[in-house]
Amino acid sequence: MEMISNNKYGGGANAGMSLNESLAEYFKANADYFNVEIRLLQYHVQVIGLDSMVDIPQSIASLQTQTSNLTETALPPADLLKIVGELVEPQLEVVVPDILKGHLIILEPVSGACSAVLPISKTVTRSVTSPETENTLYGSSSAFLEDINTNIGILRKHCTGSSLQVETYTVGKSHPRSLLLIYQEDKIKPRLLQSIQAKIKAGMDQDVHHIQQLEKMLGVNTWSLVTNFNMTELPQNAAHSLQQGKAVLMLDRYPFAIIIPSLVMDMFCMKDDHNYPLPFMYLIRILRVVGVLIATIIPGLYVALVSVNPEVLRLQLALSIANSRQEVPYPAFVETLLLLIVLELILEASVRLPKSVGPTITMVGGIILGQAAVSAKLVSNLLIIVLAGTTIASSTVVGFQNSVSVRVFKYLLIILSAIYGMLGLLAGIVVICAYMGHQKSMGIPYLSLPTLNQKDERNG
DSSP states (O other): OHHHHHHTTTSSHHHHHHHHHHHHHHTTTOTTEEEEEEEETTEEEEEEEETTTBOHHHHHHHHHHHHHTOSOOOOOHHHHHHHHSEEOOSOHHHHHHHHHTTOEEEEETTTTEEEEEOOOBOOOSOOOOOOSSSOOSSSOOOOOOSOHHHHHHHHHHHOOSTTEEEEEEEEOSSSOEEEEEEEETTTSOHHHHHHHHHHHHHTTTSOOSSHHHHHHHHTOOTTOSSOSOEEESOHHHHHHHHHTTOEEEEETTOOSEEEESOOGGGGTOOGGGGGSOHHHHHHHHHHHHHHHHHHHHHHHHHHIIIIIOGGGSOHHHHHHHHHHTTTOOSOHHHHHHHHHHHHHHHHHHHHHSOTTTHHHHHHIIIIIHHHHHHHTTSSOHHHHHHHHHHHHHHTSSSSHHHHHHHHHHHHHHHHHHHHHTHHHHHHHHHHHHHHHHHOEETTEETTSOSOOOHHHHHHO
8 A cells, every 4th residue: 555655656766766866967067956865754865955045954953853743653755745845746847946946855765755845945135124216204114125925024014904915926937937916805906907817827938037028928018108017115105006906016036016007196196195294295296297397398398499489488588598508509409419318328327336436426427517518618507407407307206217208208399399399399298198198007098097996996
């Protein structure tokens, strides 16, 4: 009877030996691969894993302590391994993914029984720290990490209700990664949830290493000028989105929560706003709306009024602008475009450079270079003021990816303003509004209100 039971898990000693040799051959180029023999009760078993992810002494001690406390010691090998872990087929294609995930493989060579065990892992992730890319005044100071299990624990601290659901998917063939779909069952629209689930299941064979591949898997427009996802490292923002009926995706080794769908009001609203008195909350959001309008419209308005329609200005203002540009050799469109490109380079450099030298380079580029350009009569004083205010205003929106969209739209308005003046500026604004109205995120119109829960769907 014992022989029949053992055959179920691998076919006896030959299967055990073949798996042992196959694993040694598969991991022969990996210096952190280990295979040690220990004694559990009366059996000699092979303990296999990667010592870069497993604390070997503590894991083995834990196994021996766990088995030494058993009241029944005359157990078949399969039953013993089932107690300490999860029985798996002793096949290379089954065992290797568990080893790469950081599990221990326990193999009893005589019977061929094999088990995957959760070990005591080595600490290979950083501890919970304060957010680095997003600032918060009156919210939680913890941020998401690369470790997906830690992220779930942090998010559950902010979502204590029983309706929170976490679905786990393994995506990719050559490089499998864990993808979590998180939602509140009583908030999210069933149609939105089913759409996301269907697209994830249909694209599970695709490798997902970055956001563009995730967009491709979910079937969204990768060439959209408005963001398809909102990414945040603040747990309170992710929890707030779940309460609004949105879904959150978490990708293993990616320290941001990915919020879908992305709507236009996400540019102006965040969870911390609710910690202010109500009038202040609305004033702050209005200020962000004004910032977006300034960042998008003012550069094009400058070009239109200076180069095409100066008659719109009052005489005194027109003379003042003309005097400031008296010795500038370039038309308004060229000088605006030239200085905007310089500002974009400064912004990109400030992101890429180390924090110790980033502020210095920004100071040199923003003040010294700007003053030198004015002194050399390459640009006017008024343009320096306009573009400095534009750059500051573009950073008032919520989310860095949303500020990039604002920075892109202003170039369309500058080009149309340089050709058609005020008429081109107004036409460009209409085009941008129409484009945003045409965009959808996971089937939800981009200009929709942020509340997407089931109650609104029944009332609508």
